Amino acid sequence: MVVYKLTYFNIMGRAELTRVMFAQAGVEYEDVRLTFEEWGKLKPSSVFGQLPMLEIDGVQYCQTPAINSYLSKKFGFSGKTEEERMRVEMIGFCIHDMAMKIPHMEKDEKKKKEGFERAFKEDVPPLLQKLEAILKQNKNGDGYFVDELSSADMAWMLMADYFEIKCPDLLKAVPKLAALAKKVAEEPKIIAHKKSRPNTEVYLLFPIITMVVYKLTYFNIMGRAELTRVMFAQAGVKYEDVRLTPEEWGKMKPSSVFGQLPMLEVDGVQYCQSPAINSYLSKKFGFSGKTEEERMRVEMIGFCIHDMAMKIPYMEKDEQKRKEGFERAFKEEIPPLLQKIEALLKQNKNGDGYFVGELSSADMGWMLMADYFKLKCPDLLKAVPKLAALAKKVAAEPKISAWIKSRPKTEM
Structure with a gap:
């Protein structure tokens, strides 16, 4: 019986995909949510001074991509072949890149407003079109990114949740992607997770x-x-x-x-x-x-x-x-x-x-x-x-x- 402990702040952020995978897999874990003061005390003893951090039987691991890649394979959310696994990871990183186009951390309000407008009008739409084209390669877009539900689908659902709050018009141009996000969100275990999770700031969704x-x-x-x-x-x-x-x-x-x-x-x-x-x-x-x-x-x-x-x-x-x-x-x-x-x-x-x-x-x-x-x-x-x-x-x-x-x- 493996003991998992996930440590992050009390926001969705870079840990939310990890939490969603635990929920969908039905695997128990300790969901530790720190204040910034608590993290300041814990940081010197952590593996790389970074959060999120996943502990497996007491061994610390960090770096969100590594954690999610591990759990995706461990829980069967990474495809059935090595090619499907690379496709899942490729899409996951591309969704991350899409999120990085949005200047969440900009402190200058004018620059932040301009950055959001540029992201939603210029940077993100062509990436969404490319992502929808990839989705259509499988069952004409009526399935998942690969044959079965994967971490890429869950990551996209989280990204779509953000767009629904910040710029819902983005999803109107990609109906297949919008339908996929809705389908993933209707998975019973994911519904239960969303209903029970703390009501916190969305923040950055990811950073043969x-x-x-x-x-x-x-x-x-x-x-x-x-x-x-x-x-x-x-x-x-x-x-x-x-x-x-x-x-x-x-x-x-x-x-x-x-x-x-x-x-x-x-x-x-x-x-x-x-x-x-x-x-x-x-x-x-x-x-x-x-x-x-x-x-x-x-x-x-x-x-x-x-x-x-x-x-x-x-x-x-x-x-x-x-x-x-x-x-x-x-x-x-x-x-x-x-x-x-x-x-x-x-x-x-x-x-x-x-x-x-x-x-x-x-x-x-x-x-x-x-x-x-x-x-x-x-x-x-x-x-x-x-x-x-x-x-x-x-x-x-x-x-x-x-x-x-x-x-x-x-x-x-």
Whole structure:
């Protein structure tokens, strides 16, 4: 009997999809809702200083995408095949991206009003059209995103609930999506959850044995596609590595699944969102651990490495702000995160192994992050010798070493 404990604030926010899945699965869990003062006291002892946090038999996990991916698979809400699972995750991340178009956190009232208008009139409608087109690929839009109810359907229901409050006209243009949201909301266990849950602020809703043909499309840089390429190399699986110029992408973009790169095609079917792509390939190639708990750990660490990378202001155009941002990231923000990641590594063979029992996508993701630190701020790695040794060990894997030597010399 697994004991689950979910900790978050007393709002819907990033924990609501998790709560809905627990409700639909009929699985008991402790729903802990903290005040900000209570979280301030608990934060130093939490795994990464982040909420939501899911505890499984006393072991802490964070990162909403990792938690929801784990529960989705555990409860049977992620499709029946690996391709369906990637489709479910792709849609989930695209719904998250849609939510991110809405400036919930903007403090300037004028900018907030303008941002909401722009989101509801310009940014969100084309994404909804694309989402409805994907829904129509299954039973002409009268079913779910895949054959059975999935976490993607539940996430869409929550997003639609928000639109009904803030901008109901959005749903009139996508009747199939509107009908899907209504159908999911009428599931008896979900109805019961909605009736019994605390009446709180909505806030941010999220923040086969065949010869498969793979085609990866991105720009001629490492960027968001490099972990995918490294996994293909380590797995020894052939794929077409398409590298576009910005001009070529401009022509291709309107016909792509969500107007985003990187894009992975599997037997001609397009998928985007690098977290969904990497999660799919990690499982497909055996780089995601052996148990569901190991898989969640791998994804948690991967997302935390991504969060660390986001502390670095790569895209800042103001040179003074860029310089200050890099200094702040390398001196203040990243060092404590590295200490936490090294502490996680030390839980396995005192830090002399991998993040889980065998080489995983988390180890490869860390190797790439460490390569960047070696170029930009090598002193960072001196404070985490176990992590530095892990990066070196992963880079020495024969297939990865061969890839590093043969790949195009491009901007990191």
